[in-house]
Amino acid sequence: MKKMVITGVNGFxxxxAKEYFEKEYEITGLDLAANYCGDRQPGDTMTYxxxxMSQESxxxxxxxxxxQPDVILHCAGSANVGASVVNPMADLDGNLHSLYQLLLALKSFEKRPQIIFFSSAGVYGNPKRLPVRETDETAPxxxxxxxxxxxxxxxxxxxxxxxYHIRCIRVFSVYGNGLRKQLLWDIYQKYQNTGRIELFGTGEETRDFIHVSDIVRAIELILAYDGPENVINVANGEEVSIRELAEIYAGKLGADADVVSFNGMVKEGDPRNWRADISLLKKLxxxxxMALxxxxxxYVEWAREQE
Structure with missing residues (x-):
């Protein structure tokens, strides 16, 4: 059986990824916490x-x-834009130093495993045109x-x-069960606490949402790909406004669309519009x-179970 290391295995x-790939790979998980924080099923053989990672190459x-891994999924790191603005050094430590230490740890190895580095659509900033392609200008x-x-x-x-054999995947707006931060979690908490959903911005901002179950399927395809491209957009190629998402969400909560409002304030670091060109991913x-x-x-069913 092939061997896979997943860094940040406690993360969303x-x-x-661990649950998806454990039937095909022998999994070793790395993370900061003393123990694995996920659900262990009978027969789970993951070594933890x-x-x-930012200090211990x-x-x-x-x-x-x-x-002796065949594959490394480098999921470790922060995914909080706001926190990076407040404390950029902590973000540098989590997102760059951990990667550098991982690469240094493999430098003397004859065997070169496949490595997937989880990058982000955040590298594009506000794209000059949509859909944004992997070859377009980056402007974080x-x-x-x-x-x-x-x-x-x-x-x-x-x-x-x-x-090395590293592919960088530019993940767009990922969501799904288990995500306890970012937009979907924020919407749920606000509605539970106030009966309303007031969000930043105008509501006309757009994102390209992709469910985490589709992310792991995309990773499987990327691991099987032997082409020359090392940067790949991972998204659905669909532009959805935050207003549309919030109104869909309100409906799933059993509320009317009029509970949704926007304060017009733009948070530092937030882009306006995203839609990915996924021609390469589709070629794979x-x-x-998973429809939005x-x-x-x-997600609403899962969030209710957490109460």
Whole structure:
């Protein structure tokens, strides 16, 4: 059986990746917490290591020597734009230093595993045109987007100089069960606390939403791809306004659309409009499985179970 290391395995995407790939791979998980925080099912054989990845390349090298991974999914890091604006050094530590230490830990290895680096649409900032292509200009608007872009440059350098096999996936607005932050969680908490959904911006801002179950399927396709491209948009190629999403959400909560309002304030680092060109991802065989309305309905059911 092939071997996969998932960094940030306690995180939102890391947990879903572990559940999806554990039938095909022997999984080793790395994270900051002392123990794995997900659900362990009978027969779960994942090996787990507590590891501060931003500081411990020697420890990671020891782990990798023992595991000899075929694949590394580097899910570790922060995904909070607002927090990166408030504390950019912490974001640099989590998003760039951890990647650098991982690459250093593998430098002396003869075996070059496939590595997936989770970058972000944040590298694009406000695109000059939509849909935005992988070859279009990058112009990050936040420390988070900047550090992800720096991570991509680091990956390109290690591919070119040291013969690594790293692909950077620019993930757009991912959502799904288990996400306890960002827009969908914020909407649920606001409605539960006030009976209303008041959000930043005008509501005309747009995002390209993709369910986490479609993310992991896309990763599977990318791992099987042997083409030359090392940067790939991962999204659905659909532009959805925040107002539309919030009104769908209100309906799933059993509320009318008039509970939704916008304060007109723009948060620092937030882009206006996103829609990805996913021609490359589609060439790999990607198809959307989770419709936005169905994904939101499932999320509301999950959130209610957390109460």
């Amino acid at each position: 995407i890391g947990r879903h 290591y507590q590891c501060n 020697a420890e990671m090298a020891t782990i990798f020597t023992g595991v 608007m936040s420390p988070y987007g900047l550090h992800k872009h720096m991570g991509e440059e680091l990956c390109e350098y290690y591919n070119r100089i040291y013969g 065989g990607y198809e959307k499985h 309305s169905d994904g939101i309905e499932a």
